[in-house]
Amino acid sequence: MANQVASLSAEGISIKEESPGRVIFNRFRRHKLAMISLGVISVIFLTSIFVKYIAPFKPNQILVGDYFLPFGAKDLVTGKIHIFGTDHIGRDYFSRLLYAGRISLTVALVSVIVSEVVGVVVGAYAGYFGGLVDNILMRFVEFLITVPQIPLLLIISSMLMQNPDLIPIPKSVLWTMGKIMLLPPNDARQAVLIIMVLAGLGWMTAAQLMRGMVLSLREMTFVEAARSMGASDVHIIFRHMIPNAMAPIIVDASLGMAGYVVAEAALSFLGFGIQDPIPTWGNMLSATQEFMFDKPWLPLVPGMPIFLCSLCFNFIGDGLRDALDPRLKR
Amino acid sequence: MTGYLIRRVFQMILVIFISAVVSYALLNLAPGGPLAGLGQATQSARFRITEEDIARIREYFEMDLIVPVRFTRWFMGQPTGPLTIGGKQFFAGLVVGCRKPIEAQRVDKNGKDITVTIGCKQPVTLADLVGRRTSRGVILLDFGRSWTTMRDRPVSDLLLTRLPNTLRLLGLELILALIIGIPLGIYSAVKQYSRFDYIFTTLAFMGSSMPSFFFGILMILFLSVLPKMAGLPYLPPGSSEAVRDYVIPWFGTITAGSFTDLALHMILPTLVLVIISVAGWSRFIRASMLDVLRQDYVRTARAKGLTERVVIVKHALRNALIPFVTIIVFSLPGLFGGALITESVFSWPGMGRLYVQALGNYDYPVNMAILFITAVLTVIATLLRDVLYTVVDPRIRFS
Numbered sequence: 001m002a003n004q005v006a007s008l009s010a011e012g013i014s015i016k017e018e019s020p021g022r023v024i025f026n027r028f029r030r031h032k033l034a035m036i037s038l039g040v041i042s043v044i045f046l047t048s049i050f051v052k053y054i055a056p057f058k059p060n061q062i063l064v065g066d067y068f069l070p071f072g073a074k075d076l077v078t079g080k081i082h083i084f085g086t087d088h089i090g091r092d093y094f095s096r097l098l099y100a101g102r103i104s105l106t107v108a109l110v111s112v113i114v115s116e117v118v119g120v121v122v123g124a125y126a127g128y129f130g131g132l133v134d135n136i137l138m139r140f141v142e143f144l145i146t147v148p149q150i151p152l153l154l155i156i157s158s159m160l161m162q163n164p165d166l167i168p169i170p171k172s173v174l175w176t177m178g179k180i181m182l183l184p185p186n187d188a189r190q191a192v193l194i195i196m197v198l199a200g201l202g203w204m205t206a207a208q209l210m211r212g213m214v215l216s217l218r219e220m221t222f223v224e225a226a227r228s229m230g231a232s233d234v235h236i237i238f239r240h241m242i243p244n245a246m247a248p249i250i251v252d253a254s255l256g257m258a259g260y261v262v263a264e265a266a267l268s269f270l271g272f273g274i275q276d277p278i279p280t281w282g283n284m285l286s287a288t289q290e291f292m293f294d295k296p297w298l299p300l301v302p303g304m305p306i307f308l309c310s311l312c313f314n315f316i317g318d319g320l321r322d323a324l325d326p327r328l329k330r
Numbered sequence: 331m332t333g334y335l336i337r338r339v340f341q342m343i344l345v346i347f348i349s350a351v352v353s354y355a356l357l358n359l360a361p362g363g364p365l366a367g368l369g370q371a372t373q374s375a376r377f378r379i380t381e382e383d384i385a386r387i388r389e390y391f392e393m394d395l396i397v398p399v400r401f402t403r404w405f406m407g408q409p410t411g412p413l414t415i416g417g418k419q420f421f422a423g424l425v426v427g428c429r430k431p432i433e434a435q436r437v438d439k440n441g442k443d444i445t446v447t448i449g450c451k452q453p454v455t456l457a458d459l460v461g462r463r464t465s466r467g468v469i470l471l472d473f474g475r476s477w478t479t480m481r482d483r484p485v486s487d488l489l490l491t492r493l494p495n496t497l498r499l500l501g502l503e504l505i506l507a508l509i510i511g512i513p514l515g516i517y518s519a520v521k522q523y524s525r526f527d528y529i530f531t532t533l534a535f536m537g538s539s540m541p542s543f544f545f546g547i548l549m550i551l552f553l554s555v556l557p558k559m560a561g562l563p564y565l566p567p568g569s570s571e572a573v574r575d576y577v578i579p580w581f582g583t584i585t586a587g588s589f590t591d592l593a594l595h596m597i598l599p600t601l602v603l604v605i606i607s608v609a610g611w612s613r614f615i616r617a618s619m620l621d622v623l624r625q626d627y628v629r630t631a632r633a634k635g636l637t638e639r640v641v642i643v644k645h646a647l648r649n650a651l652i653p654f655v656t657i658i659v660f661s662l663p664g665l666f667g668g669a670l671i672t673e674s675v676f677s678w679p680g681m682g683r684l685y686v687q688a689l690g691n692y693d694y695p696v697n698m699a700i701l702f703i704t705a706v707l708t709v710i711a712t713l714l715r716d717v718l719y720t721v722v723d724p725r726i727r728f729s
Binding site for chain 1: 348547
């Protein structure tokens with residue numbers, strides 16, 4: 001047997017070793033829907049990144065008198081085409097849609113990043129050290145999860161909208177977020193407040209997930225080995241626990257993106273999120289509601305991107321879940 | 331069992347108290363609210379509000395008292411005056427608020443003009459509280475009076491007028507979602523990998539990632555706006571009943587307020603809610619059922635020669651429905667204040683829409699009442715779920 005193996009390698013035949021990332025990617029590729037969704041999301045992200053070059057008009061540019069131009073109407077002054085026409089004040093719909101996409105996606109992405117980071121750190125700490133911190137954390141999380149989420153979200157965001165200066169936000173944060181979302185820093189404050197509200201109520205699922213994983217990982221032999229070699233607790237948590245527990249966190253992050261896009265749109269739709277004239281898919285949708293009866297196609301334009309983003313992120317999350325943990329295959 | 335229940339009841343009381351504190355703090359600690367416009371009104375020559383007027387308005391909203399005292403008056407109805415024991419008054423001179431604060435204009439560190447309270451011209455003592463109108467307290471189910479939505483009407487009146495609408499909408503939705511969702515989930519699990527299963531899982535996936543407000547608007551478009559434009563029979567797009575008689579093609583005139591009218595108005599919101607619930611619940615049932623069907627006892631039951639139907643309904647289903655108990659029990663507090671977004675889209679006069687309207691009108695007593703009642707219902711539902719779990723699953727015992 002041994003000389004058979006030796007002769008195999010002598011002839012240059014070897015089995016290609018795949019890195020774990022490659023394995024996961026190959027498993028992910030088998031989900032056609034997830035791959036299609038990945039493609040769609042990439043297109044949406046790319047349009048959001050290059051929105052300044054793609055959008056024909058500025059989002060707040062009011063063209064007086066040109067209300068409700070039909071699809072494909074030509075602007076007489078500059079000769080550019082309104083691909084989706086204009087809205088009720090004369091702003092180009094297509095450009096507003098693109099800029100709104102940038103803002104909505106940025107809000108969702110930053111909320112996901114903040115909530116996952118906070119959730120992972122707090123969950124890992126609570127799971128590893130246990131004791132009083134763990135107890136307090138779990139009671140707190142249970143309490144907040146049983147409180148109805150939407151009314152709480154509405155109250156907090158309405159309070160913050162009324163008093164934007166209640167929570168001091170450093171000017172640098174406002175300036176960076178403004179640059180990312182192509183907004184002036186004052187308008188960016190609304191978006192940052194929404195991010196804080198969404199992430200502030202959303203870190204708890206990630207913390208619970210992380211705590212569960214750490215509780216089971218804590219008893220494993222490699223942790224004991226690391227500790228006997230003199231590794232500090234911080235080192236164990238950050239170099240051993242967290243990387244091994246990332247699988248459900250990644251799935252949660254993808255599903256969370258879908259949830260945050262819809263949540264931000266819902267808040268703006270009800271009027272408690274980002275206000276006009278800053279375009280976001282939610283408040284564009286609520287603005288079309290009164291004109292829906294004469295122009296039925298109008299709500300579809302901002303509504304479909306919300307649905308599409310939510311659907312695609314859900315598919316990607318599903319595909320990731322199957323790719324990262326094959327034991328969960330149905 | 332009794333010891334566990336007593337411990338749980340204490341925990342429940344604590345949680346209810348904390349949620350009362352939190353809901354009060356959220357709304358009342360931030361500046362702004364119903365008095366936001368008063369400051370400018372003094373400057374304006376048109377309104378001519380005197381200082382005494384402002385003091386009176388502040389007294390109406392109880393904003394001249396300090397927050398802890400305001401909270402206890404909302405929660406318990408006390409203190410309504412000095413402590414009277416055996417005819418003698420104590421603490422009559424305790425200062426609990428400020429009727430006429432001295433305000434000054436300052437410039438804060440960002441360069442903006444703000445108004446700072448630096449003193450008190452006329453404090454409010456406990457003795458001054460005698461004779462003021464107060465409620466009997468939230469723990470006695472008296473939620474105060476509405477500030478703006480229906481001026482001076484008791485909040486409980488307001489809630490009770492809206493409650494039947496929400497109950498009939500969400501009650502019907504719950505029953506329909508259970509009747510439709512559970513069989514769909516079971517069938518899909520039993521016939522796994524069939525064409526029905528694939529179509530169903532994809533549809534359910536799309537249904538659960540669809541935002542509810544967009545779905546509501548789509549339904550209004552396809553079942554109300556477009557048919558009306560085409561001259562086909564259409565469903566009314568909003569509200570719970572019509573004000574005037576209206577005509578539907580092919581069906582004739584519908585009288586306002588009749589049973590047909592109410593039923594027609596209920597179809598669209600119920601449809602939206604049912605589809606979204608079914609999408610979520612049937613996936614859950616399907617996953618749970620798949621787990622159960624893999625178990626050994628199902629194989630044993632089949633090996634014993636029982637018909638497939640008996641195996642599924644009598645053995646598998648009962649075990650698959652155990653985790654579903656949580657979902658059903660927690661939709662009971664949802665019956666009270668649930669479908670905020672759907673009610674707003676369809677202008678349905680229910681508790682959810684009342685909440686959103688009151689928040690927009692700064693009518694805080696209504697918001698605090700709804701939050702508090704929902705918190706109490708959720709806490710009761712948690713206890714109910716824990717008790718039901720031990721009933722439904724004999725392997726679980728109280729810890």
